[in-house]
Amino acid sequence: MNDTTKPTPEQLRQALADSTLRPRDLAASLGVSEADLLAARVDGDKVTRISADPDNLLPGVETLGPVMALTRNESIVSEVEGSYGGYRPGEHAGLVLGDGIDLRIFRRHWVHGFTVVAETKAGPRLSFQVFDAAGDAVHKIYLPKGAEPEGWLALRDALRLKDQSPQLETTPRAAVEAPILRPEVTEALRGDWAGMGDSHKFPALMRKHKINRLGAYRIVGAPYARRLEIASVGRILDRLAETGTPSMIFVGNAGCIQIFSGPIGPIKTMGPWLNVLDPGFDMHLRGDHITEVWAVEKPSRRGPAVSIEFFDAQGALIAQVFGLRSAEGDHYPAWLQLVEEETSRLAEEVPA
Structure with missing residues (x-):
């Protein structure tokens, strides 16, 4: 319209x-x-x-x-x-590193x-x-x-703006980019993935090979990307709650990524929604929107960065979950164990 x-x-x-x-x-x-x-x-x-x-x-x-x-x-x-704090502006991206509030800001949106x-x-x-x-x-x-x-x-x-009009000029919503599959770059992608050295270089790797996130996961194969069952998301959230394992949950859109770090309480299911209702943190996830789940491993300076990432039917990233490493302790071994529980019952694994 x-x-x-x-x-x-x-x-x-x-x-x-x-x-x-x-x-x-x-x-x-x-x-x-x-x-x-x-x-x-x-x-x-x-x-x-x-x-x-x-x-x-x-x-x-x-x-x-x-x-x-x-x-x-x-x-x-x-x-x-x-509390908001530590705002660092940037021409493309900024960040907030406050007390409990951790954001990545993409200002053009x-x-x-x-x-x-x-x-x-x-x-x-x-x-x-x-x-x-x-x-x-x-x-x-x-x-x-x-x-x-x-x-x-x-x-x-x-x-306050001078323009207080009740009418708003908007532009059409951008379509979600479908997975870009380029099987011809598979071997080169695997080689560059292994040599990444830092997970923050992943966007550059995608640009180099002219693919996107979901396309990369679909073609790179194990051990870098393993496709899991849809139910893995609920099971991992439940296991995070049961074990008290702290994690980092990344939720975002084109303009902002919000990161919650810490343990979560029991998951409360209400219809299609999977809910975390904790003091200081609420999360509401439409479980019925999840159509693909991946366990992803990327190199980093502190060892492999392992995430669970899930996507909707259009190929849009819904959220990412990582293990938490903090000054108070390294919780990655416990996180890796939870991920291993899921990869041991793989729904599908793309062979190397």
């Missing part, structure tokens, strides 16, 4: 008033974006358009103290409580920004919300319930 055929702001406000759906679901039903729904409600008070530039927003958020950071994609939501006052049973809930050019959520920051509003109000006013 282009901007000329979108419902008017008045129509969107009426749809919001009439609906009991969550805004994200209502937006999908109307053929608009979540940001379009927010823009329709702009009033300079409850909903205000602000600069989405992370260089302006994130240093200001550092001054607010404890908050909740939310990052999602179509299949998973990660909510982490902590931080396009539309809003502050929102949501009325809840516990009182007003204050947030900053950032969306990409298509109007899809990139990152949201919520103040705790009952938080004093002074700092939030000051930052809102500092970031």
